[in-house]
Amino acid sequence: MEAFTRRLARLSISFVLGFFGLVLLLLQAERAGMPTRLIGYIFLLAPILIYAVIGAASRTSDVVEYYVAGRRIPAVFNGMATAADWMSAASFIGLAGTLYFAGFDGLAFVMGWTGGYVLVALFLAPYLRRFGQFTIPDFLGARYEGHLPRVIGVVIAVIASFVYVVAQIYAVGLVTSRFAGIQFQIGVFVGLAGVLVCSFLGGMRAVTWTQVTQFLVRIVAYLVPVVILSWQVTGLFVPQLSYGRVLQNLAPIERKLAESPDERAVQAQRQARAARFESEVAGLPGSLTRAREAARTNFEALLGKPNVPGHDIAAAQRALRELPKTPAEAREQWGRMRAEELAQAAPLRPHAEPFVAKTPSDSRAARNNFLALVFVLMVGTAGMPHILTRYYTTPGVAAARRSVFWSLFFILMLYLAAPAYAVFAKWVVYTQLVGLPVSDLPAWVASWGKVGLVRVEDVNHDGILQLAELSLSPDVIVLALPEIAGLPYVVTGLVAAGALAAALSTADGLLLTISSALSHDLYYRMINPSASIPRRLVISKAVLLSVAxxxxxxxxxxxxxxxxxxxxxxxxxxxxFFPALTLGVFWQRANKWGAAAGMIGGIAVTLAYAVMTHPFFGGSMANAWWGIQPIASGIFGVMAGFVAIIAVSLVTPAPSEEARSVVLFIRIPRERAIAAADAAGLEK
Incomplete structure (x- = not known):
């Protein structure tokens, strides 16, 4: 290991040890009476300062260091960095929450995301590393001979990475707004500074070494609460082994809640509300006019009465102000509220039962969605540009293969704990929260309610919390679990630091992917090939800032x-990406026109299906094919991509010998590739 690598390894380990020393000091300070708000500030600021120092120590103006960290990251460290890049806010914050609500069906995310690394190891990582450029569009441009595949690759990389990075910055906003006590919209932009502090300074080199640190922070932050809760509930410190016992004990509680008369009464009231919203939507625009007149009449009547409490008047005024302004807005808002009421009114779903549905056809649709989602997440993993780029940073092909192994090992440390998180959280909610008087709910309900992730409404006005009266966002399960379980606030702050590390590390990698695609593949490769290195780096940083x-x-x-x-x-x-990349490696006959048709066709089918079926775009699941949800729309795009590449390649001229030599070079060892090129009379 070079001196630089050893120095930064020592630096990262020192900072991590210092951070966990700070955690222990804060634990003692909390016992001594330190305010929780101050603890929250420290947990937000201290890690960002650590990452900033590492980023500053890694700053570079070398283009190879900036884009691929000098191609000298050892396999273990690259595995940690890849795991950090991979275990985004979706894994850290959202996965356990998805399993909490979806139960067995949520395992599609675990199976798809981990199984995808098998495809990466077998089909792409070693071959892309042997190719040895900076980005995925670089490979597409060289393999498919020209700027057309490169441009399409840039567009797809930007779209996929941008959708991904929006989710990460949203998570940063959740954490900063909750623990800094600021408005969510402000928290998003405050957290943005933490996202930029590493990627802006040193590109891939800075991102890699901060991600190593961030991985260590987040894996400890993720495991500590669930290990403590496992000990509290089962007496065992290994939640991956103990949660099965809790899951068995959860089944009779689920049946009791499902059969509770109070729960059924609340569900019936919510169904009636949903019917009213449906009626209001059907009666537009007249129903909006009547609703506005009724709200105004109620507000004016309260103003005219003596001794009316101020909060009643404020509530009436707010109800009038928040009414939709137009029939289109009313259709969207009331339709969303109807869907929320129906979701809360749904019968309790047994956690361990797969494909729960009212009818056999609905059960088949649930199974189809499970399989489609597993497939999409697997091949999406093998086509995600910010993950594939990480394997350009290793010293060689063998290191790239080992790096995939270490990536999967480190990822499994979190993914094997996520089902335990979901089960323990559900146990605490069902046994310690449901049934409490609404006036005696713990403080965390109000705290997370201000962020919009928890909502309680006493629908039947009996003063007791029923499960159907509690609305939890999937994104709150991990963040709030320490508070739900009554653990010290320092544990809550540690989880917040881990969530922030998860969002920051993935956002850094994604932003670097987007800026590299636009500055290197588009600007340098196509617009201004003579651009100097300083100019290229300035363009990259300007693009990164704008996209962020x-x-x-x-x-x-x-x-x-x-x-x-x-x-x-x-x-x-x-x-x-997946059809074009895999056929580009394993089928020499694939050509430029086939790749272009496959990439355009695949992305077009995917986006068109999402528009047809997702309410955000005005679509409806009534337009779905075989009941497939829009999140898995890529299954149709992948099939369309493979068909288009094969069909168009077969009816258009074969690729040149130079393009075929790229396949020879990346699929066989270097010495054999050079010999084959010599035999064919090609340039090495």
Whole structure:
């Protein structure tokens, strides 16, 4: 290991040990009476300062260091950095929450995301490393002879990475707004500074070494709460082994709640509300006019009465102000509220039962979605540009293969704990929260309610919390679990630091991918090949900053849950890249026109299906094929991509010998590739 690598390894380990020493000091300070708000500030600021120092120590103006960290990252460290790049806010924050609500069906995310690394190891990582350029569009341009595949690759890389990065910055906003006590929209832009501090300074070199540190922070932050909770509930310190016992004990509690008369009464009331919203939507625009007149009449009547409490008047005024302004807005808002009521009114879903549905056809649709999602996440992993780029940073092909192994090993440390997180969280909620008087709910309910991730409404006005009266966002399960379980606030702060590390590390990698695609593949390769290295780096940093600000602006609008947003990014990457990359490696007959048709066709089918079926775009699941949800729309795009590449390549001229030599070079050892090129009379 070079002196630089040894120095930064020591630096990263020293900072990590210092951070966990700080955790122990804060634990003692909390016992001594330190305010929790101050503890939250420290947990937000201290890690960012650590990352900033590492980023500053890694700053570089060398283009190879900036784009691929000098191609000298050892396999173990690259495995940690890849795991950090991979274990985004979707994994850290959203995965356990998805398993909490979806139960068995949520395992599609675990199976798809981990299984994808098998495809990476077998089909892509070693071959792309042997190719030895900077980006995925670089490979497409060389393999498919020209700028057309490169440009299409740039567009797909930007779209997939941008959707992904919006989810990460949204997570940063959640954490900063909750623990800094600021408005969510402001928290998004405050957290943006933490995202930029590493990628802006030193590119891939800085990102790699901060990601090593961030991985260590987040894996400890993820495991500590669930290990403590496992000890509290089962007396064992290994949650991966103990949660099965809790899951067995959870089944009778689920049956009791499902059969509770109070729960059924609340569900019936919510179904009635959903019916009213459906009626209001059907009656537009007249229903909006009547609703506005009724709200105004109620507000004016309260103003005219003596001794009316001020909060009643404020509530009436707010109800009038928050009414939709137009029939189109009313259709969207009331339709969303109807869907929320129906979701809360749904019968309790047994956690361990697969493909729960009212009818056999719905059960088949659930199974189809499970399989489609596993497939899309697997091939999306093998086509995600910010992950594949990481294997350009290793010293060689063998190191790239070992790096995949270490990546999967480190990822499994988190993924094997996520099901335990979901089960323990559900146990605590069902046994310690449901049934409490609404007036005696713990403080965390109000704290996370201010962020918009928890909502309680006493629907039947009995003063007791029923499960159907509690609305939890999937994104709150991990973040709030320490508070839900009554653990010290320092543990909550540690989880916040881990969540922040997860979002920051992945956002750094994604932003670097986007800026590299635009500055290196588009600007340098196509617009200005004579650009100097300093100019290229300036362009890259300017693009990175612009994209980051745009992503933060979109994240401030509160998109769909983190896991759903990230899942759709994988559909885009799967359809756009996987067919072109795999056929580019394993089928010499694939040519430029086939690759262009496959990438365009795959991404077009994926986006068109999402528009047809997702309510955000005005679509409806009534337009779905075989009941497949829009998050898995990439399954149709992948099939379209393979068909288009094969069909168009067969009816258009074969690729040149130079293009075929690229396949020879990346698929066989260097010495054999050179010998084959000599035999064919090609340049080495």
């Amino acid at each position: 600000v745009l992503a933060a602006a979109i994240a401030s609008l509160r998109p769909e849950s983190i896991v759903q947003t990230v899942g759709f990014a994988f559909s885009i990457a799967a359809a756009g």
